[in-house]
Amino acid sequence: xxxxxxxxxxxxxxxxxxxxxxxxxxxxxxxxxxxxxxxxxxxxxxxxxxxxxxxxxxxxxxxxxxxxxxxxxxxxxxxxxxxxxxxxxxxxxxxxxxxxxxxxxxxxxxxxxxxxxxxxxxxxxxxxxxxxxxxxxxxxxxxxxxxxxxxxxxxxxxxxxxxxxxxxxxxxxxxxxxxxxxxxxxxxxxxxxxxxxxxxxxxxxxxxxxxxxxxxxxxxxxxxxxxxxxxxxxxxxxxxxxxxxxxxxxxxxxxxxxxxxxxxxxxxxxxxxxxxxxxxxxxxxxxxxxxxxxxxxxxxxxxxxxxxxxxxxxxxxxxxxxxxxxxxxxxxxxxxxxxxxxxxxxxxxxxxxxxxxxxxxxxx
Amino acid sequence: xxxxxxxxxxxxxxxxxxxxxxxxxxxxxxxxxxxxxxxxxxxxxxxxxxxxxxxxxxxxxxxxxxxxxxxxxxxxxxxxxxxxxxxxxxxxxxxxxxxxxxxxxxxxxxxxxxxxxxxxxxxxxxxxxxxxxxxxxxxxxxxxxxxxxxxxxxxxxxxxxxxxxxxxxxxxxxxxxxxxxxxxxxxxxxxxxxxxxxxxxxxxxxxxxxxxxxxxxxxxxxxxxxxxxxxxxxxxxxxxxxxxxxxxxxxxxxxxxxxxxxxxxxxxxxxxxxxxxxxxxxxxxxxxxxxxxxxxxxxxxxxxxxxxxxxxxxxxxxxxxxxxxxxxxxxxxxxxxxxxxxxxxxxxxxxxxxxxxxxxxxxx
DNA sequence: GCCAGGATAGAAAGCGCTTGCGCAAGAGTT
DNA sequence: AACTCTTGCGCAAGCGCTTTCTATCCTGGC
Numbered sequence: 001x002x003x004x005x006x007x008x009x010x011x012x013x014x015x016x017x018x019x020x021x022x023x024x025x026x027x028x029x030x031x032x033x034x035x036x037x038x039x040x041x042x043x044x045x046x047x048x049x050x051x052x053x054x055x056x057x058x059x060x061x062x063x064x065x066x067x068x069x070x071x072x073x074x075x076x077x078x079x080x081x082x083x084x085x086x087x088x089x090x091x092x093x094x095x096x097x098x099x100x101x102x103x104x105x106x107x108x109x110x111x112x113x114x115x116x117x118x119x120x121x122x123x124x125x126x127x128x129x130x131x132x133x134x135x136x137x138x139x140x141x142x143x144x145x146x147x148x149x150x151x152x153x154x155x156x157x158x159x160x161x162x163x164x165x166x167x168x169x170x171x172x173x174x175x176x177x178x179x180x181x182x183x184x185x186x187x188x189x190x191x192x193x194x195x196x197x198x199x200x201x202x203x204x205x206x207x208x209x210x211x212x213x214x215x216x217x218x219x220x221x222x223x224x225x226x227x228x229x230x231x232x233x234x235x236x237x238x239x240x241x242x243x244x245x246x247x248x249x250x251x252x253x254x255x256x257x258x259x260x261x262x263x264x265x266x267x268x269x270x271x272x273x274x275x276x277x278x279x280x281x282x283x284x285x286x287x288x289x290x291x292x293x294x295x296x297x298x299x300x301x302x303x304x305x306x307x308x309x310x311x312x313x314x315x316x317x318x319x320x321x322x323x324x325x326x327x328x329x330x331x332x333x334x335x336x337x338x339x340x341x342x343x344x345x346x347x348x349x350x351x352x353x354x355x356x357x358x359x360x361x362x363x364x
Numbered sequence: 365x366x367x368x369x370x371x372x373x374x375x376x377x378x379x380x381x382x383x384x385x386x387x388x389x390x391x392x393x394x395x396x397x398x399x400x401x402x403x404x405x406x407x408x409x410x411x412x413x414x415x416x417x418x419x420x421x422x423x424x425x426x427x428x429x430x431x432x433x434x435x436x437x438x439x440x441x442x443x444x445x446x447x448x449x450x451x452x453x454x455x456x457x458x459x460x461x462x463x464x465x466x467x468x469x470x471x472x473x474x475x476x477x478x479x480x481x482x483x484x485x486x487x488x489x490x491x492x493x494x495x496x497x498x499x500x501x502x503x504x505x506x507x508x509x510x511x512x513x514x515x516x517x518x519x520x521x522x523x524x525x526x527x528x529x530x531x532x533x534x535x536x537x538x539x540x541x542x543x544x545x546x547x548x549x550x551x552x553x554x555x556x557x558x559x560x561x562x563x564x565x566x567x568x569x570x571x572x573x574x575x576x577x578x579x580x581x582x583x584x585x586x587x588x589x590x591x592x593x594x595x596x597x598x599x600x601x602x603x604x605x606x607x608x609x610x611x612x613x614x615x616x617x618x619x620x621x622x623x624x625x626x627x628x629x630x631x632x633x634x635x636x637x638x639x640x641x642x643x644x645x646x647x648x649x650x651x652x653x654x655x656x657x658x659x660x661x662x663x664x665x666x667x668x669x670x671x672x673x674x675x676x677x678x679x680x681x682x683x684x685x686x687x688x689x690x691x692x693x694x695x696x697x698x699x700x701x702x703x704x705x706x707x708x709x710x711x712x713x714x715x716x717x718x719x720x721x722x723x724x725x726x727x728x
Numbered sequence: 729g730c731c732a733g734g735a736t737a738g739a740a741a742g743c744g745c746t747t748g749c750g751c752a753a754g755a756g757t758t
Numbered sequence: 759a760a761c762t763c764t765t766g767c768g769c770a771a772g773c774g775c776t777t778t779c780t781a782t783c784c785t786g787g788c
Contacts, residue, residue, distance in 0.1 A: 011518075011519050054515060056483070056486045056487055056515075057487050058428070058487065058489065059424075059487040059488045059489065060423075060424040060425075060427040060428045060433065060488075060489065061424075061428050062487075063424040064422070064424045064425050064428050069424065078453055079443050079449050079452050079453050079456065079468075080446075080449050080450050080452075080453040080676075082444075082446070082449075082661075085443045085444050085446075085449045086444050088443050088444075088468075089442055089443050089444040089470065092443065092468065092469070092470050093470065096469075096470070101467060101469070101484070101488070102467070102468060102469065103465060103466070103467055103468070104443075104452075104456065104466060104467070104468040105456070105460075105465070105466065106453065106456050106457065106460070119420070120465070122420045123420055123421050123422065123423040123426075124423045124424075124465070125422065125423065125424065151418060151420075154375075155375050241665075271665050297446070297661070297662065298661065298662065298665055301605075301635050301662055301665060301666070302665070312444075
């Protein structure tokens with residue numbers, strides 16, 4: 001029915017097209033590539049032959065002969081993790097805009113697999129390899145990563161780290177971070193401005209740069225507003241819904257509600273905390289105010305005030321920088337470092353604190 | 365510091381390794397490929413040379429010479445759409461399990477781009493191309509898609525459709541659907557069993573097979589329980605949070621609350637509807653019961669009773685079937701069709717209806 | 729009218745790797 | 759002791775495409 005042209009078994013090659021069009025392979029190649037003077041009649045014949053044979057170029061042969069391969073790879077823990085999916089989306093878009101193909105690999109958060117994939121991407125000749133998400137990094141991992149960065153660079157490719165700290169100043173790589181400290185400062189400032197002084201911080205994780213940045217911003221805001229920080233108001237735990245729920249539950253069962261607001265390390269943790277609060281008869285924001293971080297879908301659903309991270313822009317920036325390293329002025333030899341701003345998104349999870357011990361906004 | 369081995373500019377080739385190891389290229393190739401008798405000493409020399417030169421194979425050359433390319437492609441509307449991300453995750457996992465690389469492309473829901481990408485995947489020699497998500501399909505689109513399926517098949521590749529109806533019985537492709545009708549039947553039955561008879565259905569979309577299946581299941585349940593269906597209880601509109609909010613708001617403002625439960629076409633729509641209800645002073649499940657569909661994260665957050673779709677399994681099944689077509693018995697010539705079961709997930713958004721006009725459960 | 733130079737197109741040399749084929753040797757076979 | 763199998767490895771032929779390097783032919787300029 002529709003197969004009048006897929007006559008030949010297998011797949012037509014450049015040679016077949018050339019034969020059919022009655023020209024040389026070089027000519028066909030040039031017509032297809034463009035940018036070379038070709039007689040209209042010849043071009044016609046070639047195009048017709050291509051059509052008739054349903055010719056499809058072999059990308060591998062092309063890459064082999066032509067050199068560059070035009071692919072960008074992104075290694076995520078999982079695309080099913082919203083945060084990483086957004087970044088992947090940005091990477092994919094920018095790659096497409098730059099006429100590159102996007103290879104996505106899930107590492108499952110396993111450093112071993114991540115390293116293995118980088119190697120694989122080297123084989124693929126990926127022009128850029130962007131790494132997203134957290135992995136526990138020991139020294140061996142760091143060393144190999146440095147080596148990879150070097151190797152990729154030597155091969156005209158580039159390693160890009162998103163949301164991770166730079167490996168070192170002398171390692172050629174693109175690093176795109178977002179402002180954890182600044183966003184947290186804004187969030188806590190918002191709470192303080194609304195009269196909250198006893199703010200519970202959920203999600204302290206020593207050694208995890210993202211978490212550390214947020215806590216630092218929180219503490220700096222406290223200090224700037226002249227509010228003493230209270231160790232008992234900082235609870236350690238991971239990010240995520242489940243941990244958030246557990247941290248909150250534990251805190252509620254361990255003692256009194258001696259805080260009027262909560263700053264959850266990320267939105268999912270906030271969601272979990274909200275559930276825990278509800279189970280203890282506490283409502284947000286009626287009884288307790290809450291702010292989160294990341295601005296994921298759940299934040300919108302819950303009406304949660306949070307800190308927006310320009311996820312897609314992070315991804316886009318990473319590949320843009322990696323692909324056009326010429327435009328990018330680095331800090332160290334080859335190191336290009338960017339930090340994107342975050343932004344406070346005010347919704348309905350914070351209420352002014354007017355109760356006993358509370359006070360009106362410090363300024364305006 | 366760590367670059368004692370990346371001495372050579374550019375990248376070491378098989379030839380370099382062979383020279384360094386003092387053997388022929390063929391030998392190196394065989395050692396690396398394995399599955400060929402090789403003297404231990406030779407193998408040692410080769411491996412050492414590989415190490416010393418930091419040799420990385422050229423995947424393109426390998427694909428060109430060896431034949432197969434070992435990549436699987438997935439075309440989604442956007443990985444930032446949770447539903448599709450889950451499926452992509454499944455595809456990625458199965459591809460990895462089968463030693464394939466996974467190429468992810470976002471079409472933005474544009475049929476044109478989708479078609480263009482399929483062509484590109486043909487060039488890449490992808491072993492399978494899985495299509496996810498909805499696109500408006502006109503006849504021309506259908507015709508070209510059929511042609512692509514045919515062409516991919518002829519090239520030893522395979523087209524896989526996830527969550528879409530088959531193109532035709534005679535088109536070689538893998539089709540993996542999930543049971544919309546059955547899931548909806550279960551959801552509505554659940555509502556009916558809880559004594560709800562006046563159920564508002566949100567999201568009628570003629571011509572959209574997914575939506576049609578769900579509505580059909582809903583109606584069949586109604587019929588089986590001897591409840592007359594009421595046209596006024598079926599509101600047309602798209603899936604998604606925004607449409608859900610709007611459908612609900614419009615309904616609420618247009619007339620009385622003459623229903624005790626709501627069946628939202630998908631979870632986001634349910635979330636939107638819940639917000640609209642709240643804005644009108646109605647609470648779920650206190651005032652109105654609600655069920656959704658898809659079992660996305662928001663359903664867990666909202667405690668929404670919904671229908672679970674085995675997203676990842678859909679993706680995995682698609683590539684499994686596409687890659688091992690031998691195991692798969694088809695319906696038509698080359699058509700492999702699977703329909704995965706869905707499952708009702710009961711949470712806290714449905715309350716028995718005991719009010720006037722309500723009645724105790726029909727059975728049990 | 730003759731030549732420089734642009735427009736066109738072909739021949740051929742690879743890109744880096746896999747593999748069929750052939751050739752040594754050492755290991756078994758009668 | 760002559761002979762057939764393995765085992766181990768090198769040779770060389772491509773895989774399908776891009777890209778110099780050339781070879782024509784045609785045009786205008788002086």
